[in-house]
Amino acid sequence: MYRAIIVEDERPVLELMKVLIGRNGNYEIVGAFGSPLQALEKLTELDPDIAFIDVEMPKMSGLELAHRIVERSKRTAIVFSTAYKQYALSAFDVQALDYILKPVTPAAIERVTNRLAALLRPEPASGGDNDGPNIRLLGGFEILSARGELLHFPTRKTEELLAYLLCHPEKDISKWLLTELLWPEKTQERAMASLHTAIYQLKKLLKEQALPIDIQRTREGYFLSLGQMEYDFLLYCSRESEIASGTMTSEQAEALRMLYRGPLLEGRSYIWKIWLEEALKKQYADLVRRLTDENVAERNWQSAERRLHAFLSIYPLDEEMNAGLIELLSLRGQKENMVRHYEQFKRRYGDEFGCEPSEEFMTRVRPCLGG
Amino acid sequence: MRNEQAFHQAQIKPHFLYNALSSVIGFCYTDGEKAAELLSVLSQYIRHILETDRDKPLVPLHRELEVIEAYVKIEQARFGERFDFICEIEEEAQQCEVPSLSVQPFVENAIRHGLFEKEGLGAVSLTARIERSQAVIVIKDDGVGIPSDVLRRIAAGERSEDRDGGIGIANIRKRLDAMPGAALRIRSEPGEGTEVSIHLPYER
Numbered sequence: 001m002y003r004a005i006i007v008e009d010e011r012p013v014l015e016l017m018k019v020l021i022g023r024n025g026n027y028e029i030v031g032a033f034g035s036p037l038q039a040l041e042k043l044t045e046l047d048p049d050i051a052f053i054d055v056e057m058p059k060m061s062g063l064e065l066a067h068r069i070v071e072r073s074k075r076t077a078i079v080f081s082t083a084y085k086q087y088a089l090s091a092f093d094v095q096a097l098d099y100i101l102k103p104v105t106p107a108a109i110e111r112v113t114n115r116l117a118a119l120l121r122p123e124p125a126s127g128g129d130n131d132g133p134n135i136r137l138l139g140g141f142e143i144l145s146a147r148g149e150l151l152h153f154p155t156r157k158t159e160e161l162l163a164y165l166l167c168h169p170e171k172d173i174s175k176w177l178l179t180e181l182l183w184p185e186k187t188q189e190r191a192m193a194s195l196h197t198a199i200y201q202l203k204k205l206l207k208e209q210a211l212p213i214d215i216q217r218t219r220e221g222y223f224l225s226l227g228q229m230e231y232d233f234l235l236y237c238s239r240e241s242e243i244a245s246g247t248m249t250s251e252q253a254e255a256l257r258m259l260y261r262g263p264l265l266e267g268r269s270y271i272w273k274i275w276l277e278e279a280l281k282k283q284y285a286d287l288v289r290r291l292t293d294e295n296v297a298e299r300n301w302q303s304a305e306r307r308l309h310a311f312l313s314i315y316p317l318d319e320e321m322n323a324g325l326i327e328l329l330s331l332r333g334q335k336e337n338m339v340r341h342y343e344q345f346k347r348r349y350g351d352e353f354g355c356e357p358s359e360e361f362m363t364r365v366r367p368c369l370g371g
Numbered sequence: 372m373r374n375e376q377a378f379h380q381a382q383i384k385p386h387f388l389y390n391a392l393s394s395v396i397g398f399c400y401t402d403g404e405k406a407a408e409l410l411s412v413l414s415q416y417i418r419h420i421l422e423t424d425r426d427k428p429l430v431p432l433h434r435e436l437e438v439i440e441a442y443v444k445i446e447q448a449r450f451g452e453r454f455d456f457i458c459e460i461e462e463e464a465q466q467c468e469v470p471s472l473s474v475q476p477f478v479e480n481a482i483r484h485g486l487f488e489k490e491g492l493g494a495v496s497l498t499a500r501i502e503r504s505q506a507v508i509v510i511k512d513d514g515v516g517i518p519s520d521v522l523r524r525i526a527a528g529e530r531s532e533d534r535d536g537g538i539g540i541a542n543i544r545k546r547l548d549a550m551p552g553a554a555l556r557i558r559s560e561p562g563e564g565t566e567v568s569i570h571l572p573y574e575r
Binding site: 010011012013014015016019083084101102103104 | 385386389390392393394395396397398400401448449450
């Protein structure tokens, strides 16, 4: 959670910022101020990671406030909000993380979050070697160059384009499909031009960052060739049948399970990812189920619990896994913990969906609670 | 034809719209009724701007007042209790013909430049009365005032740079100059306020 302060002199807009930033889920709003002076007073005490500042405030302008903040607290990232596009384009002589245009949208906050995450990320701890290129699609979308630097895309579309290709690697993808996908609102001609530009930008980026993957032009479209490159999504796909039939070893299953850091392309609102996301979630669930069943058979309670908690930290409202955890706690004789977890789950489920958990869930947990 | 379009576009201030919409969206979460009310007022404002009849450069004062009221309502929603708007229009003056959007920009300036920069509560007043054969419209504010060099430039009729691309004061002055018997006077005292008075010929 990033600690955020908001400085905005118009009350309704301040409320709007609180709502949108709050709903993003990555922030703890530690201060919301209607005047720059109020914000400065509390600044050192609060020590925020990020400050959202309205540029167009009277008296001490937002820019001046930003200067003062940077003076006192170098690590606080600054994001300006403005109705003026011109403001945004001209050089802020403060190193701002980003600017957002009014009216502020959830998408803008998301973009800011991604930039902040990239800025604040400590040395990336990838599953394999730390140096060298790395691609992650599960629990975000991150590509590290050969030098271990995080890739920055010139536009959101180029990012989405690469994400799509990475989800359909070693395949001939029709350029018509790509234009429909990414620029449905444009005419064919314009969309095709945009596609060519985006591909050009991507190829350039991949080459600059010395990534061992390559985009090739085919007659009908484009082809992402991976060479020796492996990544989380790829491994899940290639092992799909093994997961389903249960033919892989426990070690392999565990390695694969650990790769699942979160939903596919988490944080990106790509329409096309939805069914892929579902499919991967199911595979992950299959892995967790298999491994925890093994653990229970061996009476290795701690391992089983750990794996279930890992799953639930990503999908807290999954009924099946919650039921599994409740059964596990019951088996271990941890009545109190079990009841607490059940109550908590019921409450959160009700808050989110406005109803009781399903009959299937209740059927599983009733014997545990009844005793 | 292109000039007309430019004129049209210049009157819709994107900055104002984006800010107004931001406020409305904010209110949607905290006060739905208010949000609805503001959207209503905003559409009235836009309608007025868009439907200004190119062929009728003069409009009755009461129509100009409608735009002004819509504008003020929106600004008050944004800035809450930061300013008072006092409007006193003589009955007879309501019918007086004024160049369209010649009064509203002054009210806007009073709020945006005068009061915006001021600390504490501010007041804008708009009065209109008939004096002999003239209609006198006065826009007064107790804001930060206009610096003397800017004032000089305005008096000289120089095109002031309105960064929002709106109708500059020079444009209003030009239109008033084209009306026989019309006059524009701007007085300002830095730190104390500004007073704009528009004199227009009036026939009973």
